[in-house]
Amino acid sequence: MWDNFWSRSWTVLTENSSFLWDALQNTLIITFAGFALGLVIGTILAIINANPSKGIFSRIAKGFAWTYILILRGTPIVVQMLILFFVFLGPQGVEALNVAILAFGLNSGARSAEILRGAIGSIDKGQLEAGRALGFSNFRTMQKVVLPQAYKNAIPALGNEIIALLLATSVVGFITVIDITRGMQLIVARTFDVLVPYMLLAFIYLVLVYILTLVLKFFEKVVFKHGK
Amino acid sequence: MENNVIEVKNLVKKFGKLTVLDDVCIDVKKGEVIAIIGSSGSGKSTLIRCMNGLETSTSGDVLFNGELLTKGNINKKRQKIGFVFQSFNLFPNMNVLKNVTVAPKTHGKFQFPFTQKWKKAKQELNEKALEMLEKFGLGDKAKENPNNLSGGQKQRVAIVRALMSDPEIMLFDEPTSALDPEMVKEVLDAIKSLADKGMTMVIVTHEMKFAKSVADKIIYIDKGKIIESGTPEQIFNNPQCERLKEFLSKILD
Numbered sequence: 235m236w237d238n239f240w241s242r243s244w245t246v247l248t249e250n251s252s253f254l255w256d257a258l259q260n261t262l263i264i265t266f267a268g269f270a271l272g273l274v275i276g277t278i279l280a281i282i283n284a285n286p287s288k289g290i291f292s293r294i295a296k297g298f299a300w301t302y303i304l305i306l307r308g309t310p311i312v313v314q315m316l317i318l319f320f321v322f323l324g325p326q327g328v329e330a331l332n333v334a335i336l337a338f339g340l341n342s343g344a345r346s347a348e349i350l351r352g353a354i355g356s357i358d359k360g361q362l363e364a365g366r367a368l369g370f371s372n373f374r375t376m377q378k379v380v381l382p383q384a385y386k387n388a389i390p391a392l393g394n395e396i397i398a399l400l401l402a403t404s405v406v407g408f409i410t411v412i413d414i415t416r417g418m419q420l421i422v423a424r425t426f427d428v429l430v431p432y433m434l435l436a437f438i439y440l441v442l443v444y445i446l447t448l449v450l451k452f453f454e455k456v457v458f459k460h461g462k
Numbered sequence: 463m464e465n466n467v468i469e470v471k472n473l474v475k476k477f478g479k480l481t482v483l484d485d486v487c488i489d490v491k492k493g494e495v496i497a498i499i500g501s502s503g504s505g506k507s508t509l510i511r512c513m514n515g516l517e518t519s520t521s522g523d524v525l526f527n528g529e530l531l532t533k534g535n536i537n538k539k540r541q542k543i544g545f546v547f548q549s550f551n552l553f554p555n556m557n558v559l560k561n562v563t564v565a566p567k568t569h570g571k572f573q574f575p576f577t578q579k580w581k582k583a584k585q586e587l588n589e590k591a592l593e594m595l596e597k598f599g600l601g602d603k604a605k606e607n608p609n610n611l612s613g614g615q616k617q618r619v620a621i622v623r624a625l626m627s628d629p630e631i632m633l634f635d636e637p638t639s640a641l642d643p644e645m646v647k648e649v650l651d652a653i654k655s656l657a658d659k660g661m662t663m664v665i666v667t668h669e670m671k672f673a674k675s676v677a678d679k680i681i682y683i684d685k686g687k688i689i690e691s692g693t694p695e696q697i698f699n700n701p702q703c704e705r706l707k708e709f710l711s712k713i714l715d
Binding site: 363364366367370371378379382 | 514537538541547552555564568569624627
């Protein structure tokens with residue numbers, strides 16, 4: 235079974251290079267676009283949750299944020315994606331790739347919200363008071379003072395999130411998107427060779443995660459240049 | 463009383479069952495420097511925090527220029543009430559220059575970025591900030607991150623930050639308590655220079671000598687009540703009540 239493993243791997247890669255390249259692009263697009271969307275959603279939810287106001291609007295918004303996070307963290311991403319695609323958006327003619335981005339963005343948003351909530355909570359209360367004492371509203375204090383510091387503190391956790399997201403995108407084949415996993419499955423189906431494509435697949439994910447880790451390390455180094 | 467910058471009227475503050483401030487009344491006249499002294503836990507920090515709404519009172523009013531401070535106008539009024547914290551609370555996500563310009567920039571008239579007007583406004587603001595930093599001996603620190611400054615420098619930056627909005631009154635909440643002893647003087651000198659220019663100020667402090675030399679009026683607070691107030695002469699040389707005498711003997715030994 236392991237005969238000529240390396241040469242067979244090379245053949246699989248070269249013979250399917252453009253096909254696999256497209257598949258890889260889909261994986262990366264879903265990962266990064268989903269993460270970006272998740273960060274926007276997470277920020278909005280975190281701002282809602284950090285608002286000290288006890289007014290009626292704030293309470294309603296907090297209830298919404300709580301429910302959102304409960305549902306999106308409490309059900310599998312695959313199930314969310316299947317429902318979004320087959321029940322809601324697929325029948326409307328929305329492209330599967332876009333549905334995948336949306337699904338992963340919505341899902342990641344719930345987790346990013348929790349990460350940012352923790353990061354906001356870790357900012358010294360004096361920072362908030364200093365902002366308020368300068369005459370900033372709650373929102374302005376968040377925008378100018380608290381969030382920039384919170385994002386910085388959250389970088390390691392957000393790095394984990396993007397890596398987890400990358401690996402989780404391997405299920406998008408469920409809704410007909412051809413990512414790198416689905417791509418390899420198709421090669422398996424065509425060639426009846428199970429070993430090589432799947433080993434290659436694992437290796438590709440490993441390399442991607444390794445590169446991401448390096449990039450994140452570099453990023454942290456630049457951002458934390460001045461110390462905390 | 464159009465001369466009063468801040469009036470505190472029958473202020474009561476309770477944290478749960480604990481009464482921290484009990485029926486406190488203070489008038490701060492224009493140009494006056496008031497020092498608030500008292501042992502720790504006496505409520506003096508809570509009092510000064512109530513003066514700009516960082517704490518909301520349980521009952522009683524705080525008036526700024528004769529106008530009641532409310533939830534609706536507090537952000538506007540705070541722009542004219544400078545506040546300096548014990549722990550500096552500079553923003554570590556900005557350099558010194560941005561720390562001191564962020565408030566006037568945010569509160570100033572909106573300009574579309576990168577237009578001529580925007581550039582001019584930004585330049586004028588930066589020049590004003592640099593001039594002010596220079597005045598407080600921080601001219602070469604404009605581009606530094608606040609984390610890289612000494613405690614005394616941080617507190618002076620915090621003072622400049624509060625001054626940049628041209629406040630009508632400055633409130634100091636134990637401005638030297640978090641400092642190493644050798645840095646206390648530079649901050650006190652900075653505060654003194656403001657007093658000499660006629661700035662209206664309220665200072666919560668443990669530095670009795672400083673209070674004596676800079677204040678027009680000293681207020682002694684104990685257990686949330688104003689026990690005695692008067693000129694530095696009266697308070698330090700001729701204290702009336704026992705508690706103040708005891709406090710002074712402890713602190714001046």
